[in-house]
Amino acid sequence: MTPRHFAGSRFSYSPTKGGKDLKATNSSKLRVDIDSPGKRRGPFQELAMGPPGGPAVCSAKSPRTMGFFKYALPALMATQAVFAADDCGSGKTISIESQGDADKYSSCKTLKGDVEVSEHINGDLNINGVEQITGSFTVDGANNLSSLAASSLSSIGDTFKLNGLTTLTTLSFGSLNKVGTVKWAALPQLQNLDFNKGITEADDVTITNTGLTNLDGISLKTVGTFDITENLSLKTVNVNNLKNASGLINFAGNMDSLEIELPNLAGGSNMTFRNVSSVSVPSLKELTGQLGFWGDKFKSFAAPNLTETGDLVFNDNKNLANISMSKLTKVNGGFQIARNNKLGEINFPDLETVTGAIDFSGKFDEAKLPSLKNVRGGFNMQSTGNFSCSAFKKLEEDKTIRGKYECSGNKAHPTTKDGSSGASGTSSGSGSSSSSSEGASAMNVANMPAMGLAAVFGALVQYAL
Template sequence: MAFLKYALPALLATQAVFAADCGDGDSIKIENQSDADGYSTCKTLKGDVEVSEHYSGDLNFQSVEEIDGSLNIDGAANMTSLSAPNLESISETFQLNGLTTLASLSFGSLTTVKSIKWTALPNLQTLDFTKGVTEAGSVAITNTGLTNLDGISLKTVGTFDITENVQLKTVNVNNLKNATGLINFAGNMDTLEIELPNLVGGTNMTFRNVSSVSIPSLKELSGQLGFWGDSFQSFSAPNLTETADLVFNDNSKLNNVSMPNLKTVNGGFQIARNDKLSAIDFPSLEQVTGAIDFSGKFDKASISSLKNVKGGFNMQSTGNFSCDSFDKLHDDKVIRGTYKCKSDTANPTTKDGSSGSTTSGGKASSTSEGAAPMNVAPMPAMGLAAIFGALLAL
């Protein structure tokens, strides 16, 4: 009994020291590899791991399996590689910023993280993520040297924001089925090809300056679907039945849009400045709760199932299409808002007076060249509300 009287408190004290050595919820500071090696007996680090901006060379967390907190490395310009071969989860943010010489990122066991925020990693070309990250609340990757996103193997995600990665050639997130936040691609390599083959539902999706978008399984979006300044010739969404705002703007090579099952647009629907698009046909479209605003160089326009347009209607083209069917829809009060339909016009314009064709006159489109298209991406709902605000009046 005397032995237990003194041994038990000593054992508890030893356990307390061990727990403290693995973090107690406060920040865990890493100045050098020796600091990281000090946690070699820890499977779980409790607290935010903060790596010094003065860190130089390679950093390896050899034994850690879980970080109960964030992993933050900000401004460590001389860090060359980062690895944690046994790390399976990060409960908060995995943030890397300004690691301008980082060339290797190896997390072979990582599958779960609350959010990924990577910015300014120009020398990072590939990811060594053997198992692949399958769960993330949000992913934002900006200004890296990545050529693909292999290892980002998401099943579900909140925001998926991929911007300014000028070496990014392909993105194939084969397992992704649902996105609860914005999916946004902008300012990456002009020949970027995007494949989301099993994505069924989501909220907002915007694509800028990409050469291919494949979303064959997409059925419903609660927010917008928008394409600005893309270089693909054809776009197809064979299973899409419903979306909010729908935009095709300034896609210079686009000559075919196929959405055979689209029935409802819960917002505004704009097609403008797609000069190779000679025919517009949405055979199943029944309802647009905002406005229809089509302008360009098309010779055919057909929306044969249309039953209700709550907003305005603007259709203008240099081509010689017929307005007869739309005149009747307006007379029958199917189109309830302001109405304009003009064919064979030299200067087709959008509802707000912007040029509807890249070769026509009129004032420049607000989403035409340069930085203007980029301004819409961060504000998917708000931005399009502004674009279509004038069109929603009855």
């Protein structure tokens, strides 16, 4: 007869006519005794529980045997359910040291707990069948791992950590869209991501020292920290769907020709850019923290909709010739423009308030701040250009500028507020200044960065007896 399989179970049986033996086709066998033809009590052969992934197929031939199955199978199925739950994790760390280890979990849709892949694994590793990991997923130091894939995995509850995978060339997670934290470092051979669906949710993303040429597959809508550093092959970053970042957005030490597109980013906290060739933030309206640019290669920067930010810094951007921020009204912190030698004109037409210090130095001929009403910190403006201080002197006299005031044009060696060189290729110098009381708020230009199996079978044996 055709074996019967029980839904949700790995057990089946094949009742046949006549006979006395129960034959098991799988392993993990338990020997019990029941009545059989011609004997008061005889061997009932073997009852088997199959390994994960395959049913135990048994044959039974006597009415007593059938009665046994009537009560045994529900208990066995319940026990197997317990074992299946244990097989899929119980909140503890699941260790994977080989493809065989990974395959043990292929019937699990959810792995409960953290998953750690051994540093000794090599070649290709495929995590098949699993759709969710409730904890973290870590591969650390597996420098012989060349390919890592999990085609069904859609969610990692905690950290997705990859570190020191020096030969990894393929990272394929076609269904992944939600991660607690992305933390990748030292993946020098990884050039592209095979993330068809794309990660749309992550609390924090840190990617450093990889061979990635782009971040296609990182399709965030919101993020906390977005820290992208030391990726020397990274050419483009286009995160079209990102609308808000609650933590630091930082790009530093990547390829000098890196182009960054954040077309729908409307708000955030701190944003810092170092050594990039372009930054596009056309929708940016407000930052609660710092917006800073150091050593960048672009010729112009525009934030046409930005109205308010924390510290605002443009420092040592040698090609920068134009800054356009026509709607900026308030800087909640310090405002520094220094060592941007091609910047001939500074113009912030709607700027009204700077709660820290204004510190402009360089080779500019004009500085226009026509709407300025309140500078709570100091004021330092020095230029080698043919620059007049008359408009700002008036602001100092009527106490619009509350802190220490210094302004000089045609200065051979302009300096920043802290005395360092204010123009590239010049040495530090000093000049005359007039002063009032120092403002309480000064500029900060730093980068803010079960049931037991024995019990069940004991009950079954008692029934058989």
